[in-house]
Each structure stands twice: as C-alpha cells, then as structure tokens.
Amino acid sequence: MAANNYYDPADLRKFGxxxxxxxELGNKFFDYYGKVFExxxxxxxxxxxxxxxxxxxxxxxxxxxxxTKDTLQRGVTKEQMMEAIHVGAAIKSGATLVHxxxxxxxxxxxxx
Amino acid sequence: xxxNFFGNANKTNxxxxxxxxxxxxxxxQQSLQKRAAELATxxxxxxxxxxxxxxxxxxxxxxxxxxxxxxxxxRPKKLEILQINVGYMCNQVCEHCHVDAGPDRQxxxxxxxxxxxxxxxxxxxxxxxxxTGGAPEMNPHFRRFVEEASKxxxxxxxxxxxxxxxxxxxxxxDLPDFFKKHNIHVVxxxxxxxxxxxxxQRGEGVFDLSIKALxxxxxxxxxxxxxxxxxxxxxxxxxxxLPGDQASMEKEMKAALLEDFDIRFHxxxxxxxxxxxxxLDYLIASENYEDYMYQLVEAYNPAAVENVMCTNSIxxxxxxxxxxxxxxxxxxxxxASKVKHIKDYNEDLLNDxxxxxxxxxxxxxxxxxxxxxxxxxx
Numbered sequence: 001m002a003a004n005n006y007y008d009p010a011d012l013r014k015f016g017x018x019x020x021x022x023x024e025l026g027n028k029f030f031d032y033y034g035k036v037f038e039x040x041x042x043x044x045x046x047x048x049x050x051x052x053x054x055x056x057x058x059x060x061x062x063x064x065x066x067x068t069k070d071t072l073q074r075g076v077t078k079e080q081m082m083e084a085i086h087v088g089a090a091i092k093s094g095a096t097l098v099h100x101x102x103x104x105x106x107x108x109x110x111x112x
Numbered sequence: 113x114x115x116n117f118f119g120n121a122n123k124t125n126x127x128x129x130x131x132x133x134x135x136x137x138x139x140x141q142q143s144l145q146k147r148a149a150e151l152a153t154x155x156x157x158x159x160x161x162x163x164x165x166x167x168x169x170x171x172x173x174x175x176x177x178x179x180x181x182x183x184x185x186x187r188p189k190k191l192e193i194l195q196i197n198v199g200y201m202c203n204q205v206c207e208h209c210h211v212d213a214g215p216d217r218q219x220x221x222x223x224x225x226x227x228x229x230x231x232x233x234x235x236x237x238x239x240x241x242x243x244t245g246g247a248p249e250m251n252p253h254f255r256r257f258v259e260e261a262s263k264x265x266x267x268x269x270x271x272x273x274x275x276x277x278x279x280x281x282x283x284x285x286d287l288p289d290f291f292k293k294h295n296i297h298v299v300x301x302x303x304x305x306x307x308x309x310x311x312x313q314r315g316e317g318v319f320d321l322s323i324k325a326l327x328x329x330x331x332x333x334x335x336x337x338x339x340x341x342x343x344x345x346x347x348x349x350x351x352x353x354l355p356g357d358q359a360s361m362e363k364e365m366k367a368a369l370l371e372d373f374d375i376r377f378h379x380x381x382x383x384x385x386x387x388x389x390x391x392l393d394y395l396i397a398s399e400n401y402e403d404y405m406y407q408l409v410e411a412y413n414p415a416a417v418e419n420v421m422c423t424n425s426i427x428x429x430x431x432x433x434x435x436x437x438x439x440x441x442x443x444x445x446x447x448a449s450k451v452k453h454i455k456d457y458n459e460d461l462l463n464d465x466x467x468x469x470x471x472x473x474x475x476x477x478x479x480x481x482x483x484x485x486x487x488x489x490x
Contacts, residue, residue, distance in 0.1 A: 013406060045360060073349065074356040075364055077306055 381486030416481030
C-alpha cells in the first residue's frame with residue numbers, strides 16, 4: 001500500500017519485485033505469464049484485447065493501465081477497446097441474470 | 113432573477129470557453145518557435161532531458177546504460193546513409209513533430225548549400241540518400257536538387273514525403289510523376305488506417321488527402337507488389353506509448369488500406385516518438401513525461417544499440433552543418449569532429465568520431481529499436 005492510497009500507478013512498475021520475497025514461485029509465474037501472451041493459436045493482439053476486457057471485469061486498475069497502453073501500442077482503436085469491454089460487461093451481467101433461473105426454480109419449488 | 117443570472121453567467125462562460133478553444137486551435141497551427149515557447153530552444157530541451165529523474169539517479173542516463181554493455185563511447189560503423197534536411201518549412205503542423213516544422217518556419221536550404229551537398233553525394237561511399245524536412249518538396253530548389261542528385265548514381269534515393277503536400281497545391285499535383293521519373297523511393301507518414309487517429313495527430317483532413325495521394329502513387333506503380341517503385345509507410349504512435357510489433361502492424365495496415373481504399377504499399381516502418389521538440393512539449397503538458405521515459409528505459413535493448421542509425425548515417429542540416437542524426441540536429445548537438453560543416457566534408461575524418469548522446473537516445477534503443485528505416489533488430 002502506498003503512503004496515502006491503496007493504489008499508486010508507480011506500484012505497477014514494482015510488479016517484478018514480487019519475486020524478491022518468493023523467487024521460485026515468482027519466476028514461475030512470470031515465465032507462465034510471458035508465455036501466455038506470446039503469439040499462438042491466438043494472435044498477441046487478440047490476447048491483449050481479451051486481457052483488456054478481463055482487466056475490467058476484474059476491476060484491476062493496474063491491469064487496466066497496462067492493457068490500455070498495450071492495446072494502443074498494437075494499433076487497436078478506441079471503438080474496438082470499448083466493444084471488448086462490453087463483451088466483459090455482457091458476460092458479467094449475463095452471469096448475474098442467468099442465476100435468475102436459480103431464483104425462479106427456488107420460488108417455483110417453494111410456492112404452492 | 114436567479115435563473116437569468118446563472119443563464120447569463122453560463123453564456124459568458126461558454127463564450128470564454130469558445131475563445132480559449134480557438135486560441136488553443138490557433139496555437140496548434142503554429143510551431144513552438146513561432147509561439148516563442150519555452151521548448152523552442154534546443155538548449156532548454158537538452159536541460160530537461162538531463163534533469164529530474166535522470167539527475168537524481170532514479171533512472172540511469174543513456175551514457176551510463178550503454179556503458180554497462182561496453183558500448184560507450186558510441187562509435188560509427190561504415191557510413192551507409194546521407195540524410196539531408198532541406199528545410200523546416202512544412203504544410204502540416206503535426207503534434208508530435210520532432211522538427212517543430214510548420215508553415216511558419218523559415219529555415220530553408222539555399223542552392224549554394226545544395227551544391228556543396230551535391231559534391232558530397234557524388235563522392236560519398238554511402239549507398240542511400242535520404243531527403244527530409246519539413247516537407248522537402250517546399251524547398252524552391254527541390255526539383256533541381258533531385259534531378260542533379262539522381263545523376264550521382266546513388267543506389268537508394270529516398271524522399272520523405274508527407275503525402276498531403278501532393279494535394280496541397282496544384283503545383284505539386286505532378287509530384288508522383290516527378291518521383292517516378294527519377295526512381296525516387298517514397299517514404300511517407302501514415303500514422304493510422306483510421307481517419308480519427310490520423311487527423312488528431314496530423315490535423316483535420318490529413319487522412320483523406322493522404323489516401324488520395326497514396327492512390328495516385330499506386331496509379332503510377334508505386335507500392336504495387338513486385339514493383340521497383342518503392343513506397344514505404346511510417347507509423348508512429350499517436351501519444352505517450354511505444355509502437356507495437358512492426359510486422360503485425362504492417363499486416364494490419366496492409367489489410368485495412370487494401371480493404372477500405374484499395375491501396376497497396378511495400379513496408380511499414382514503426383518509429384518511436386523521441387522525447388524532443390513538440391513531442392516533448394506534449395509529454396510535459398500532459399504529465400506523461402516521466403512515465404514515457406520509464407517506458408523507454410525499461411524497453412532498453414542493448415542489441416538495438418549495435419544498429420542504431422547514428423552508427424551508419426550522417427545528418428546534414430538546412431544550413432550545411434553536420435549531425436549524428438536528425439534528432440541531434442534539432443537539439444543542436446553537432447558532431448564531435450573537426451569537420452562540422454559540409455564545406456569541410458571529409459568522410460574518413462568524420463567517421464572517426466564519438467557519437468553525441470543524451471537521454472532522447474533511449475527512443476532509438478527501445479524494444480526492437482527505432483530508426484528512420486524502422487526497427488533495427490529482428
């Protein structure tokens with residue numbers, strides 16, 4: 001935690017330092033992380049857009065900072081970015097609403 | 113009463129706001145020099161690049177960084193490229209311009225200096241001649257110079273054209289034919305394949321004019337697959353971030369321009385914006401300066417230092433002075449050599465020098481590196 005705020009943009013730069021207190025696990029994580037974002041069956045650009053959407057559903061300020069910049073660097077347009085976030089938002093709200101069936105089931109079971 | 117009062121107040125506010133906006137807009141159409149802005153002086157820019165996070169040791173200076181890999185002093189290799197800046201006048205006022213070019217700039221290479229350049233071009237060992245500006249076509253002696261220079265038999269003769277100049281005035285409409293006649297390699301800026309991003313960086317209407325100019329070049333055979341008439345595009349980011357992977361961007365840009373406008377080109381050069389002149393001004397005003405310098409330093413790649421463009425090129429300014437690169441020219445950091453001016457040009461003597469560096473050099477060594485020919489590391 002930074003001096004006066006829970007979140008400080010400068011802390012993002014310190015991310016790599018998590019390895020200092022647990023080197024093996026930290027390194028394994030960063031190796032994995034790096035590998036995930038390499039070109040594969042999905043392009044690095046597609047992966048960056050997925051990351052941007054997930055960054056928002058996770059509401060992670062560091063991730064939003066990082067992947068907004070990353071997608072800009074990859075030439076992604078504002079419209080594409082916003083659409084990606086809507087995909088995340090749609091799944092979020094869908095995930096809430098689809099549980100409505102659970103509520104409906106329960107009501108139907110309880111009511112005479 | 114009170115409603116009226118607030119109504120009037122709002123009206124006044126909106127008028128003031130409008131006036132401020134107009135002022136801002138006018139400012140954007142002027143160079144830093146014309147505005148007599150603080151950053152119009154090279155000395156002030158060099159100071160800023162050496163102060164703050166670099167002075168207090170938060171980030172290593174470029175000299176310190178390249179020393180880690182025994183690359184200090186930075187030395188030239190074989191001279192391959194002569195880059196001549198024929199003047200800072202331009203029809204555009206791009207927000208990121210490292211030259212601070214614009215219609216109000218008066219620095220234009222004279223024919224006398226061009227003759228000195230021609231003498232050098234006829235005798236140089238360099239295989240590439242690269243004309244830049246401003247808009248090089250706005251120099252009144254541009255065509256005569258190209259005609260003479262093309263006789264020297266240089267292998268690759270580049271003109272950096274901003275595209276809109278071709279449509280700016282009737283007297284430029286035949287430029288595509290002129291380029292073709294002299295087998296000029298055209299390298300043009302096209303920051304994005306969408307209108308919004310392009311116009312925001314380069315000014316209103318730039319996108320449509322650029323598209324029209326590209327179509328005209330294509331009609332002459334420029335940029336067509338297997339054509340010898342080379343047409344390459346330059347991409348540089350529209351803000352405080354680094355360019356993405358050059359090959360992926362090229363693929364994207366090719367697909368988009370082909371699909372939307374039936375336009376073809378050969379290669380895309382992804383160029384990093386260097387923190388000098390108008391881009392530095394923007395970085396500071398938008399409070400992005402420190403973050404941007406962090407990005408550059410974190411992306412530092414020693415392999416890029418090996419091939420950085422100052423190791424194989426010489427930059428000549430409109431008034432005939434010699435620099436390690438166009439950026440050093442704008443920062444007025446002359447070559448560290450006895451030979452300082454084209455009138456005393458001696459290639460061997462000049463090549464035996466240390467390259468002048470400062471923190472802006474991080475812009476050329478980030479990631480896959482950056483040069484006027486795009487990335488420098490595969």
